[in-house]
């Protein structure tokens with residue numbers, strides 16, 4: 562992937578404000594539900610939240626499973642569980658497995674309360690904060706849990722939820738909806754692109770052409786046959802880079818301008834839209850095996866440079882400690 566075409570960074574002022582709001586409200590909640598996108602369950606997981614939820618129980622809700630490769634989603638669930646997380650796999654649009662969130666939250670909270678001989682009632686309704694990066698479906702999850710279509714505003718673009726909102730459920734439990742937040746600087750532009758592909762970075766700051774070319778570079782490696790099948794392009798085109806694949810798709814689709822040139826802008830919008838809406842089939846843009854290999858390579862490199870201790874900063878290590886910690890402000 563040519564990552565030099567555009568460097569993505571998007572951390573508008575309201576995200577910094579949301580971080581402060583979350584820090585102020587963390588003591589009011591029993592469980593944090595981090596919603597991630599099942600197509601990129603690791604890249605859509607905000608590293609900042611690992612620090613913020615220090616010692617607060619957390620559930621990872623892998624949402625939009627209807628759009629992700631089911632075999633990869635299953636392997637990611639096991640991968641996160643091995644790291645000590647409670648994981649649920651959901652499709653908030655259809656409401657699939659949504660009740661697992663409240664069921665697991667109640668289990669976690671009851672277990673903690675009984676283990677700590679708490680003085681408060683063990684059956685006191687649970688309070689959950691629903692968090693995650695923009696556009697992963699937090700508000701849709703809330704509406705499903707609340708059995709209402711309009712408890713929280715939703716929309717297929719980032720930044721729909723603007724402020725915090727408490728929603729009370731019939732069983733007395735309460736949910737805090739929060740605006741999606743990212744982190745101030747992406748260390749890894751490949752992660753930033755994946756977040757952009759799924760529509761979690763405002764399209765307004767992105768160059769559609771770069772977005773589409775990067776997406777095609779990514780898809781041709783993982784799901785090349787989906788591109789040839791859907792767009793009728795010759796498999797040999799997959800040997801070329803994303804820009805050439807784009808050109809071939811536009812030509813096949815007859816997206817031409819006067820003079821016969823391919824209308825790349827129009828073709829880009831179509832390809833990105835078709836990917837996002839699942840028309841290219843169920844696609845996952847990362848696998849746990851790749852992440853494990855990358856993390857082992859990074860550990861080896863840092864050990865070579867700094868000695869053995871440096872290898873401990875593996876992703877998830879902090880979270881493993883967090884979720885079974887003791888702090889709680891009941």
Ligand SMILES: Nc1nc2c(ncn2[C@@H]2O[C@H](COP(=O)(O)OP(=O)(O)OP(=O)(O)O)[C@@H](O)[C@H]2O)c(=O)[nH]1
Nearest residue numbers: 653696697698699700701715716717720721722741
């Ligand atoms: N296919 C599919 N779409 C979903 C699912 N869950 C949510 N969506 C769609 O994703 C888009 C974003 O949903 P929201 O609930 O507004 O997302 P959010 O995380 O609250 O977004 P912000 O408030 O902008 O951070 C909407 O168009 C939803 O209909 C799902 O499980 N599958």
Ligand SMILES: [Mg+2]
Nearest residue numbers: 699700721722
């Ligand atoms: Mg929202």
